[in-house]
Amino acid sequence: MPSDRRQFLTTLGLATLATQVYLPTAQGERSPHTISKPSRLYKGDTIGLIAPAAIVTLEDITIAQALFADLGLKVKLGAHILDRYGYLAGKDIDRAQDINTMFTDKTVKAIIAMRGGWGCNRILPLLDYASIRAHPKIFIGYSDITSLLLAINARSRLITFHGPVATSTWNQFTLNYFQRLLFQGEAIKMQNLADGETRIEVITPGKARGKLIGGNLSVLSAMVGSPYLPSWNNSILFLEEISEDVYRVDRMLTQLKNAGILNQITGLIFGQCTNCSPGDEPNFTLKQILEQHLIPLKIPAWYGSMIGHIKDKFTVPVGAEVEIDAQSGTIQMLASATI
Structure with a gap:
């Protein structure tokens, strides 16, 4: 079988798995129609940084690490966060895999996109929505990240957050709403x-x-x-x-x-x-x-x-x-x- 056809079938299989509807399998599991809320953040928690759209730089990451350290948070980087594939931050399958991995990683409490740009729509069929549903956690970003926020909300029935990306200007106003919503859990x-x-x-x-x-x-x-x-x-x-x-x-x-x-x-x-x-x-x-x-x-x-x-x-x-x-x-x- 030609390698390109083999790759297509592999990707198709992943896409089929990713778009399966979540079904409860045991007593006490969440109904697929119930909206899930992620756990709030606490100082000392680990957040995952990913690049699901446009390219990011090492300088971007260094600045973000310092920012979140000041908030008392540890940082874990996506395996492909510094990848480059044309104008994208890596191949579609790799950017999607970073998201899937961050959701299943028990040490990660929240996932924050480094930046927007373009590329998130391309990876929607490759996300494992059933797994995301089973591992609810904070997912935040804006701009091109909109497609991920909406798809995860729609397919995984999870509340997501339209807010700053890691490369945003984290001034007092922005930080105040971020902390009150995600650390303090306020209904603001x-x-x-x-x-x-x-x-x-x-x-x-x-x-x-x-x-x-x-x-x-x-x-x-x-x-x-x-x-x-x-x-x-x-x-x-x-x-x-x-x-x-x-x-x-x-x-x-x-x-x-x-x-x-x-x-x-x-x-x-x-x-x-x-x-x-x-x-x-x-x-x-x-x-x-x-x-x-x-x-x-x-x-x-x-x-x-x-x-x-x-x-x-x-x-x-x-x-x-x-x-x-x-x-x-x-x-x-x-x-x-x-x-």
Whole structure:
């Protein structure tokens, strides 16, 4: 058998195994329909650092190790964290294997992506969702990591966390939300800084409750039609974006609308659209585009939440029940996202 065909069949076998539905096999095991919460972090715990998307450098790792040491955490590196494969941090099978291994490693309490970029969608069929379900732990990142957060939530029924990657700016605001959510296990209220620079723009006032689901708009829209998205029924959708012209945001929101996603949600939070250009004249503003898509839905919605490619960012629990207030721009967790 030719080597390339043998490799294809091997990968296909791994993908089939990875996408098997979790079934309880013994009394007391979790129902496959129950959302699992990971254990919170404590000082002295070990976190696993992985590079599931773009290339990272030794300097990136050194800085991250020092950061987490200051938080009282030990660090374990993925076996392929410094690999390079074109613009990716290693071959698909190796980047996926680092994730699978970190989840089964009993010494690792949380898994943090080094950075985003591109590449996570490529490894979704290679993740062992049944094993991830059996070994729930904190998994956090944002940007391209959106696809992993959503797929693990959907296929492993585990709360994941849209928050800083290891190479983020870990300032006091970002660190505060990270620690309160993941160390202290608080059911926090997320509210913008009252500094005038991060004010919200109300699209439709009102309050709503639902399961919080979302992430980067372009990554999410690229997943539409795949088996790696959670149910949107009665959910609160949050979105963020970077470096996209307004017409592209319009196109991606139209895709979500045409796919039936926007008609199922009970509320929408658009975080920051960092460096999003209005493009050539004539044009719409971002707010006009949001109003065109969201006002007809008659659901609470606002723009400007501190979610996205910004220095001051929330840590957002993907899959947790929340109540939102569009008028005040707040997200209130209804229970802790960790145990």
